[in-house]
Amino acid sequence: MEGLNWTRVSQFHLLGITDLPHLQPVIFVLFLLVYVFTLVGNLSTVAVVISDEKLHTPMYFFLGNLSLLDIFYSSVTVPKMLAGLVGEEKVISFVGCFTQLYFFHFLGSTEALLLSSMSYDRYVAICKPLRYHVLMGKLVCAQLTLICWLIGFLYSLAETVLISLLPFCKKNTVTYFFCDIKPLLKLLACADTFLNEITVMLVTGSIGMAAFFITVVSYVFIFMNLMKIHSVSGRSKAFSTCSSHITVVIFFYGTVMCTYLGPTSEGSIEKDKVAALLFTVVTPTLNPLIYTIRNQEVHRCLRKLFRKEKIWK
Template sequence: MKEWNRTSVEEFILLGITDLPQLQVFLFITFLMFYLFCFVGNLSIVAVVIVERSLHTPMYFFLGNLSFLDFFYASTTVPKMLAGLLMEDKVISFRGCIAQLHVFHFLGSTEAMLLTSMSYDRYVAICNPLRYHVLMSKATCIQLASACWFIGYFYSLTHTILTSRLPFCRMNRVTHFYCDIKPLLRLACTDTSLNESLVSIVSGFVALATFFFIVISYLFIGTHILNIRSSQGRQKAISTCTSHFTVVLLYYGTAFCTYLRPATLDSLEQDRMTAILFTVITPAMNPFIYALRNIDVKTALQKFFFGERFLKNYFIQL
């Protein structure tokens, strides 16, 4: 961080999503709605997981962590993007840019590890239910979640330090709507091959390793489900995994497309469009993916917002 005085660039200009005025108002309203959904949905899940005792289980402990993370993940980039669309406020200070880069990758890598922990939780619940409460004790869950946040922080810190030490003495126009590693590397006036290799190798290792463990978990889960004779039991096992598997596909599909290919000008343009999915849309959709397919979450949300009397009347009508 002491190397900041080496750069002649004191601020960056985020080019945003589009320069077309006729699209900016439409995109502002659209992305604002998604951000509000993200705000209400994720914080509602965090609240019910804390308040509702029936959700004090390992599965919902990790879901609460994921929702908490998703809200701040979106908040790292979306408010600045909205300001750029509405007020043309596209300037960000050098320190602010580096801080945004660090928080974004910190939360993004933590999410990958949380999704891996959640897949292990589902594996134990389905394949080894008799030992579930022993293997997924409260202490174990806290340790797993803490490890996810801890490793994510130091993974991001590596990229942050290396990027902050680069000299930026040419253009300061970032081809993105937030500060990310690849667009910043193209602006540095020095050889960035080491940084580019680290992005591919380290990010690739984290993404592939966590995805590998998730795939292995689901292979064991799938094998176990095929051996369940009861169709009702098989359906119940599948329903507990569908939401998580959907979120995994959304997350890793966009992550692989963005960080495992070289930073050409064309790829940066594609990354800018792809980033909308995992910074705006996915964090807003995750609460609905989990809530709409999970009766416990739906019941807890209804109880939280409408009270127990509403639930009693609701079930009486059914």
């Protein structure tokens, strides 16, 4: 009968990255610079892909979508985190918290699915080059991307509604810098969350494992095909077309696994902050660098774009 006396909270207190006042200004400046760099880097990638017809290929179409995702992804958490570092009020409304939770997992699951689509694109390019333009036509790429966004939208909607129905009355202090599943389920909900955890784990696990499985299988076939290439230069050239994607995939799944596959406790939440910072702040910043640092085609297009801007001015 105790459930009759439960009172739903109207807001949550986000403790943020650190509660040490002397570190907060330094962290604020650091992550503000990182966020600006994220926006500039990813917006430049989107602009280059759109403006240059030579980059109107499946690989760069997916890359443009990935950059767009990274802009939204970092913008879901970083601005609120920065506001908490400089302001005394570190609260977020109940609706605001679950809106943040929804968009964070919507964009995160969409990115996982998009990365699997990109791995399939690399598989077709390397293993079935003669049929590449048929199997990866514009319509197919558009459909794959739309499916990624749609599945991410529906999954996150179901997940957020399921968690929001819990009575949050244990406490309303989130020892995190944004609203995420682990602190909300384990540290806040005063009801039995076992069923919710199982449901979320099944839904999240099925989507995550499907995306991961497609990625792994694609690269298994890619490596098997590379082994058939006798010349070292030919093998190196073929591998260079997917090395950037492999790096992004390893970083993405590595940080996600560190955050969500471990046991949950007050201590583990603190450790999870580090991994969460990596895939919410650092990964969106590194992705455009990883894809462009050795990509001469993108370098050429960037120089061309900047020259146009100077002439226009």
